[in-house]
Amino acid sequence: MQDFIKIHSADNVAVALKPLASGTTLTIGGSSVTLLEEIPQGHKFAITDLPAGSAVIKYGNAIGLAKEDIKTGAWIHTHNLKTGLGDLLTYTYNKQDTALEPTEERFFNGYRRPNGKVGVRNEIWIIPTVGCVNKIATSLENMSKKYVTGTIDEIAAFPHPYGCSQMGDDQEYTRTILADLINHPNAGGVLVLGLGCENSSVAELKPYIGDYDERRVKFLVAQESEDEMAEAMEMIEQLVEYAGSFKREPISSSELIIGMKCGGSDGLSGITANPTVGAFSDMLVSKGGTTILTEVPEMFGAETLLMNRSQNEEVFEKTVDLINDFKNYFTAHNQTIYENPSPGNKKGGISTLEDKSLGCVQKSGSAPIVDVLKYGEPVRTKGLNLLNAPGNDLVASTALAASGAHIVLFTTGRGTPFACPVPTMKISTNTALSSKKGNWIDFNCGVLVEDTDMDTLKNQFFDFVIEVASGKKVKSEEAGFHDMAIFKQGVTL
CATH class of the missing domain: 3.40.50 (Rossmann fold)
Structure with missing residues (x-):
């Protein structure tokens, strides 16, 4: 297993893939870095001196600003890193051509309904x-x-x-x-x-x-x-x-609709499980299928990466409205827009909302964004869609199901037993969680930093989703769990 990872060539931090002791010397990009303190798994450390007020770069983007001078080898977390985000912003559309080449058709065994729709459960x-x-x-x-x-x-x-x-x-x-x-x-x-x-x-x-x-x-x-x-x-x-x-019959994967969500994230979420789900999304979209990404507050700080993948100006404007409307929802209730990440996220190594969001949007892969859905709106356009829903696990997952998702892919670094109305597949970011909570976790992406490459893992993962779509029960189904939650904003009489 690797000791650390520098995710992007532009990064000025690296991430510990296992606990690293103070005094450990590492070679990063041809330079030696001696750790000044213990670095927990999933947490960041500086690989160059960072003056107070300078940008801390991870995933090739700023995840916040240094609160103080940070020395090479120092632990970087909430004590010396703050968000650099503001409130409402003005956005410019800088379109990126991210179209995917079509790939070979795949099939699953599902249920064809009289109205032409398809189910993966009966x-x-x-x-x-x-x-x-x-x-x-x-x-x-x-x-x-x-x-x-x-x-x-x-x-x-x-x-x-x-x-x-x-x-x-x-x-x-x-x-x-x-x-x-x-x-x-x-x-x-x-x-x-x-x-x-x-x-x-x-x-x-x-x-x-x-x-x-x-x-x-x-x-x-x-x-x-x-x-x-x-x-x-x-x-x-x-x-x-x-x-x-009704009987199961072969159905093209182009008719699959898959929701994507994360919860209980840790410092490995954006390195292992979320990129694997993103690679899956690209594979499914390349076969004519549909994916849906939600939890809007966890796009704050990474929203421009999504906006510039909008397939046209209309979708870009809908994405801008998606982000700003949710920020207005926060401020209308006198809440801080960037009151995130959660205590569990912080314990796992996520320091700011930008840090969390840049890892979160890895689930979207690289496909163009074809539409933006209102809360409760059914998906209509094949490809990658964005959905208006909060970050709350049960509310967001129910929203994905309500918009038509046959299955929800749920990545997690800390684990959770919940389910939503459709099969809710738990994907661990680290092997320790998969080993400890085998009754919750369906697929382990922690091997991505151990002995498995992305090409191998994404194909294994795609095969597994096809199995689930064809009837294989996920762990929450085996436990008999079915949950739902509806978004509540206003007054109760």
Whole structure:
């Protein structure tokens, strides 16, 4: 295993790939660097003297400014590095030609729906319109497990606390996300479970759902039923019979839609797991497929790298609005725009938001950005899309699923057990995490700094995603986890 990595030729820092002792002498670019203090794994150290106020460069870009004079070999972290970011900025479109050459078609075994959409799972979803019926929904899930046979992959309820006592955008968000999930092709059948007096009632929700197949979507209003449990079970039996008729068949990977997200990042996230996901994204896009990148606050500081990859001026302007609208959301709530990274991020070696963002956007690969989606908006354009959603793991991952992602790729340096409505693949940035939390982690990218090159790893990873799309369960699915969360901004009545 390497001791350290200098990521870009322009960098004036290197990153420790394992704990390095004070006094260790390293050869970097033909020069000797003696460490002045212990450097934890994933953390940075100076490879040249840095005067106070000078830019600290990592990934070939500034990740902040030195708070004080920093000597060669010194540890660089929050104690001597500060963000260099401001608030709203003026951006100029400097288009980069990042078009990808087409590559050979690949296939996975998925479910073709009558409306032409494709699913990678054939599940029955129980979706409450309001939190008041959550317990009914979860009880129905438990009672229905006996029907998970044949081609029925799972029966899952998605409780949430919303659907009533909401105002403005919050109510719209709830209705939009619920409708998106009801229409998601990973669900072979859906029971929409309402109470009857809520703001987002079944009647209110139907216009958001649009046209639907009555064999696939059933509605039950609990206040209108003498025995909602018995009636709901009858409906679930009908949904199981309908969904059970679907069989897996070969489908082109050009029809795959994959969401990309990271959480619990560490100093290796932007070196191992995120670049691997970026390489996967480029591979899928080159085969005609679609990827979606979200968590807008973790683009701050790296946004120009994305903006300049916009395929045209219109997409550039939408990307500018994406960034500035989210900054305005922060300031409207009297919050600091750059109140990031989290304590766990800092412990793992991430010092500033620029540091985090430059590592985060590695997941986007190099493909052109073809569209920018509003929160809850379904993806319409094949290729790399950006999605308006916060950094919160559950909210952002649910948003990816709602926009049409069949699978969410979730890179992590610290680990997490959660899932979202679609298969949520956990990808470790370091081998120690993969070894320790084998019940959480599906794929280890830590080998990228050990004994595996990127070409080998990206192909292994692409093969693994195809396996998951073809039915292989990820660890959170094996554990029976299905979560969802909706973005809340405003007043609760």
